[in-house]
Amino acid sequence: MNRVVCRVVLYEGCWNTQPSKEDVTLALSRTFPAQGDNALGRIEFAEPPEDVALEVEVAVFTRWCHSEIIRDDIIESVLYRFEPEYESMIEVEVEDRE
Numbered sequence: 001m002n003r004v005v006c007r008v009v010l011y012e013g014c015w016n017t018q019p020s021k022e023d024v025t026l027a028l029s030r031t032f033p034a035q036g037d038n039a040l041g042r043i044e045f046a047e048p049p050e051d052v053a054l055e056v057e058v059a060v061f062t063r064w065c066h067s068e069i070i071r072d073d074i075i076e077s078v079l080y081r082f083e084p085e086y087e088s089m090i091e092v093e094v095e096d097r098e
Contacts, residue, residue, distance in 0.1 A: 001061045003041060004070045005096040008078070010054045016083030019054050021045055023081065028058060031077040037063045038070065057095070067094040 010019050017023070025043055032040040041059035048055040060070050071092045078090050 001039075001063055003059055003061055003096070004067045004094060005057060005059045006067075006071055006074060007093045007095050008054075008056045008058055008074060009048075009052055009091040010078065010082075010084075011089040011091070012051050012053050013089045014085040015053075015089070017081065019078070019082045021054065021056075024054060024056060024078070027077045027081040028074070031073055032060050038073070070094070 008024075010024075028043060029040050032038045034040070039061045041061050042057075043059075044057045046055045046057065058074065062070060071094055074092050075087075075090055078084075079087065084090060
């Protein structure tokens with residue numbers, strides 16, 4: 001399996017549901033179940049700067065290494081679960097792919 005690591009930043013602002021560490025972990029584990037072709041590897045939360053609600057590094061193990069699809073799945077998962085006022089409140093960068 002290949003590994004894709006993404007840095008996810010959720011900015012402060014108006015969210016329909018305020019994101020929490022527990023809810024982000026739950027949303028990502030539902031998006032990348034352990035039995036699927038794309039499985040959640042690890043989630044590591046960082047101390048966010050002032051204008052950031054949450055910052056997290058996510059590792060996903062995948063049978064096919066299309067990091068852009070993994071990135072898009074993360075964005076869709078957060079959009080659907082937390083409904084930010086603006087899509088730009090979510091930033092996902094692919095940091096590493098092996």
